[in-house]
Amino acid sequence: MNTFTKSLILSISAALISVSASAAPQSHPSEQHHQVQHSTQSNQHNQHGQTQKKSVHPSHDWKAGQKVPAQYRGQGYKVDHSKYRKLSKPGHQQQWIKVNGDYVLTSTLTHTIIRIIAG
Structure with a gap:
C-alpha cells in the first residue's frame, strides 16, 4: 500500500472515532452521583428536568x-x-x-x- 492510501484510511478512521466519541454523553461518575442525590432530595423536577409543583397538605x-x-x-x-x-x-x-x-x-x-x- 502506498503512503497516500494509508494516510487516507488513517484520516477516515480518526474522523469516525471522533464523531462517535462526541455523540456519546459526556458525564463523569461523580456528576451522575450528584444527579442521583439531587433527585432523591427534591421532588421539584421530573426525569425530563421539568419543574413540578409539590402538593402541600x-x-x-x-x-x-x-x-x-x-x-x-x-x-x-x-x-x-x-x-x-x-x-x-x-x-x-x-x-x-x-x-x-x-x-x-x-x-x-x-x-x-x-x-x-x-x-
Whole structure:
C-alpha cells in the first residue's frame, strides 16, 4: 500500500472515532452521583428536568408551632371565618388561611401555625 492510501484510511478512521466519541454523553461518575442525590432530595423536577409543583397538605405536612412558608402568607389565602362553621373566630393578630383544602390558623405577627383543621 502506498503512503497516500494509508494516510487516507488513517484520516477516515480518526474522523469516525471522533464523531462517535462526541455523540456519546459526556458525564463523569461523580456528576451522575450528584444527579442521583439531587433527585432523591427534591421532588421539584421530573426525569425530563421539568419543574413540578409539590402538593402541600398542611394537615399532613405542617405542625403547630412551625412557620407558614412565605408563599402562603398573601391575601389570596386568607379566609373569612364567618363563612365556615368549623372555623372559630381568630384572636387578636391571628387569621385563617386555606391551603389545598386545609384551614390553618396563623399568627399575623410571627407567621407561626396555631391550629390546623383538615378540609
